[in-house]
Amino acid sequence: MPTSPDACAQEILDVVPVVMRTIRAEMRRHRTADLSVPQFRTLAFIDRQTDASLSDVAEHIGLTLPSMSKIVEGLVARKLVTRQTHATDRRRMMLALTARGQTALQTSREATRACLAEDLAGLTERQRETIGQAMEILRPVFTPQGEVEKQVRKIIER
Amino acid sequence: MPTSPDACAQEILDVVPVVMRTIRAEMRRHRTADLSVPQFRTLAFIDRQTDASLSDVAEHIGLTLPSMSKIVEGLVARKLVTRQTHATDRRRMMLALTARGQTALQTSREATRACLAEDLAGLTERQRETIGQAMEILRPVFTPQGEVEKQVRKIIER
DNA sequence: TATTGTTATACTCTATAACTATA
DNA sequence: TATAGTTATAGAGTATAACAATA
Known part of the structure; x- marks a missing residue:
């Protein structure tokens, strides 16, 4: 197998989008939690880092602020995330999961992981x-x- | 390192979306060809399999027919793909790349691969x-x- | 003036449902 | 009746640009 950076990049470019398709499709299929990949990743990050600011999340997930703002807006509307203003710096958001958010994260994580695991069991x-x-x-x-x-x-x- | 299907699935779920973000971002950045990932994959498939039908492409890329139809519509509008009806079965499309389509594919492929390769060079x-x-x-x-x-x-x- | 976040706008991706044309 | 594709509709994800509020 060739090991040049170029050959390796080509492999990744071929295969990663295909894997990603499956992940998306499986997440959509679990109507229980019904989270998109970015929503899932956002919840997972906030779970790891409670009271993260919007900028923190955006940077870690690799999205622009407006995009992240919109995603969080949706999660807040679905009562999976709470959005409070920081006590001393009132520009900052403090994001945290609700109980429902934690459940949704857990459910989605396990269902999707189980589906992928099934594909990998062979x-x-x-x-x-x-x-x-x-x-x-x-x-x-x-x-x-x-x-x-x-x-x-x-x-x-x- | 754990090797259970579950642990492996978890790894994939953590890392693949991150890699995918980079691929998307880099494809967007190359204004020369400016192809999205699905557009790129569609061109690549048609390049490999000239005169593929819409159903062929949709199935291989893993999209529904309407979704694929729309993507191809865009590629035809940009004169990257030609869409002809099959000689004997006039329901079928015969898709092929134009010269511009081949150039765009080549340009995008090389630019994105080069960027990824740079990340992998270390x-x-x-x-x-x-x-x-x-x-x-x-x-x-x-x-x-x-x-x-x-x-x-x-x-x-x- | 710099930072944090939201709103406005526009495009692509994606699906489901309903339809048309051909076999 | 079954297959190939398109159109209609709707929602999410994403970006850039312009804005508001706070430091």
């Missing part, structure tokens, strides 16, 4: 290990980072 | 090999297949 342990390793390699490469972290990483890499 | 050959292997494992698992092929696979798997 593989060997060795194959799943390879996939897991690849994901762990890809994660930091494509995870958006704050400006500070980016600078730090650049400096470290020199 | 990895070791060994790491890229792992990614390549993982993609080759995932490809058949998530590639939509025709009904016949699905049946055949089910039978073989028994």
